[in-house]
Amino acid sequence: MQSNNIRSLVFIALFAALFIIMSSLTIKFGGSFVPITLQTLAVILAGLFQTPRNAFLSIFVVIVLAAFGLPLFSGAGGITHLIGHTGGFIFAFPFCALLVSLAVGAYLRSSVSKGNKMIAFIAFFVIFELFSSLSAYVTGIPWLMHVLDFSFQKAMTVGFYPFIIGDALKSLVGAILAVSLTPYIVYIRSSTASLSRQQTSYKA
Template sequence: MSTSHPARSSAVLGRIAVFSALIVVLGTVIVPLPGGVPITAQTLGVMLAGLVLGPRVAPLAVLLVLALAAIGLPVLAGGRGGLGVFVGPSAGYLLGWVAGVVVIGLLMRTGRFTWWRAATASLLGGVLVVYAVGIPVQALVTGVPLDLTALSSLAFLPGDLIKVAAATLVVVALKRAYPRAFPAHRTPPEPVAA
């Protein structure tokens, strides 16, 4: 019986734990805003998880953070935790993280690794998908019309664009320094010489 499978499973569990911890630690960097949804660096951790771990493993790291929050641990921005966060104004953004990392991971696995692919994946999955889930839920919870909630969410955009740039820089540097950290990317087959 080969020991590579248990070793691989341990490595995957270790990556899930590391990225969950990273997301939690980045939650300590917060800028409070009116409306109950603070600007945090946690979405930077979510973007990095999607970029590095891929569409199958990254959601597990995010779900671990959400599970810890659900049992009451203060793992979300501002030391929040408990089931109440899943019915508050930020609930949709938290659920959007799960969809967002899947999109980021899928976009990163569709071709060769490039900085622009990392930036595009972070923008589409880490910002647009998270907003697409978060804004409607925030509007529903707060009772503010959807268009006004979307307009107020523009306050988050500059910070999120900075996080996209930071995630891109970090992942490009990591790819150069330690390419084994990334699952194999699908690349177009090389043409066969005649």
Template sequence: MKIKTKELIFISLFTSLVVVFSYIKIPLPFSPVPITLQTFAVMLAGLLLPPHSAFLSMVIYLLLGAAGIPVFAGGKAGIGVIFGPSGGYLLSWPFAAFFISRFIKNIRNPVNVFILNLIFGVFFIYLIGVPYLSFVTKMTIDKAIAVGLIPFIPGDIFKALFATYLYFQLKKPLEKIML
């Protein structure tokens, strides 16, 4: 697969966006998983990049963090973060971005774009992250849902809504640049 220079620039841009959003962190005293804006960047990557580029932008982010560059939430780094309580959420991001990108092509209605963001940018991430959180921390699945899903629902719905809005604002200008 040959990747064009413009694609590399956009892959780098969205990798950087996830990094920047990782530093906007709100720790929750009852949860090992912090609130960040990173899933917002995952959704935007899926909405605005081709599927392989969306996937690669998130994989590169994970590789940077695993290599010891402080790109994870709050400036953390290392493979230990991926094997820690937030690891399942992190590992789901390349696939979430890929699936959003793969299915966005046939969707024009804002409500359906919002639903797509909810399915893959929120619930798919929970589907991977919550059981992983339960396994790593040895919490019951009910406890993992209570500390790794429920407190995040309002913010994630807002992120999905705002990502949908930005998609419709940025889609046409970016199409001109990306061609």
């Protein structure tokens, strides 16, 4: 149990670090209020390789550390940044990672996942597009409207439409990796999931 616990902590730290690195790769264009980053790709990978609990924690721990002032989001941190105009996206990311992991787990356990790589590719792409990208806009756009006093159309113009192609490309990369590394993904997820099963049975 101790080795599994250490393994889980290592993966949480690894994907937290990956999220921080990908948050620092920022592109701003024109008068955009929302920068282009690789955060959603980090969310995809966290949910792909980890159990739902660990996927959530690997992103959430970054938010907690940033709340204490560490500059983990493109050199910015602190409560002020977290509740700024991109706060709706930031706080959505742990839940997006959780949803990705749940959906990936359900797919890998299904009979549909066996054999056909094209079906697997499409399934992974849809999972990533829905739960790592589009789900973040559910809270991101309303919060952008609230903080900047934007209309819905204005918020969509600066916070959604410019990112559609980029989100699709990140989901595409995630799907390619998922299909290529499926055996490793299954092994890593099962090795860390065994810890949760052991803890559950122990508490029972």
